[in-house]
Amino acid sequence: GWTYYPGGGDEGSVTVTQMQGLRAAHNAGFTIPKGTIEGAIRYLELCKTPEGGICYSYGSGSDTRLPITAAAVCCLYSAGEYESPLAESCMNYVMQQFKGNRSEFQSGHYFYLHLYASLAFYQAGDEYWDAYFPKARDNLLRQQQADGSWQAEVGHVFSTSLACILLQLPY
Numbered sequence: 484g485w486t487y488y489p490g491g492g493d494e495g496s497v498t499v500t501q502m503q504g505l506r507a508a509h510n511a512g513f514t515i516p517k518g519t520i521e522g523a524i525r526y527l528e529l530c531k532t533p534e535g536g537i538c539y540s541y542g543s544g545s546d547t548r549l550p551i552t553a554a555a556v557c558c559l560y561s562a563g564e565y566e567s568p569l570a571e572s573c574m575n576y577v578m579q580q581f582k583g584n585r586s587e588f589q590s591g592h593y594f595y596l597h598l599y600a601s602l603a604f605y606q607a608g609d610e611y612w613d614a615y616f617p618k619a620r621d622n623l624l625r626q627q628q629a630d631g632s633w634q635a636e637v638g639h640v641f642s643t644s645l646a647c648i649l650l651q652l653p654y
Contacts, residue, residue: 484526484541494540495530495551496595499521499558504563520562527555530567535576551597553577556603563633565606576605592612594635594645597623616653623649 484493485501486635502523509515532545536552552573559570577600597619604611623646626633633642 484523484530486540491538491543492542493526495527495537495548496554497601499551499554502558503561506558524557524559524562524567525565527559531569531572535572537573547576549580550592550599553596553599553603557599557606560603560606574603574611577603578611578614594633594637594643597649598645601652605652611651614626622651 484496484497486492486494486497502520505515505520505523513637526541527537528542532538532547534546534547536549538544538546539548539551556570556573556577559565561566564570581600591649600615601619604615623633628634628639631643632639633646635642645653
């Protein structure tokens with residue numbers, strides 16, 4: 484796993500961001516050592532919780548984090564792990580949370596959660612996407628401010644940018 488600074492430990496969201504960056508570099512033609520991706524996948528496997536999701540960091544205990552679990556699904560897909568047991572476990576966990584009305588999940592990570600959940604569900608196919616998107620879209624539209632923005636703890640620009648990404652996915 485990676486963290487915010489060298490030698491500082493590990494953290495799930497930084498790791499999934501790094502994996503997304505490595506996938507973008509691969510898509511741009513850079514050679515990414517296979518062992519680097521395998522090591523990141525091993526890290527996510529170590530962070531798997533009994534519920535089937537991913538915890539905040541390897542040393543943080545087994546507190547499953549829905550936003551990081553959704554992000555992990557996208558990263559595993561980016562690594563070509565579409566049908567791995569870990570990807571399936573994480574996807575099942577995320578889907579169950581949304582079926583249990585966790586789509587209303589509110590925190591500073593609301594838009595982060597929905598960004599990665601929407602990408603995961605979109606890539607997983609119509610069954611997942613159709614169960615997720617209409618409700619998520621309607622929730623987002625209800626939250627839009629009169630000036631056209633969205634607001635969350637991290638600010639208008641971040642929230643509005645992610646809301647626009649989410650809403651354009653079907654197109």
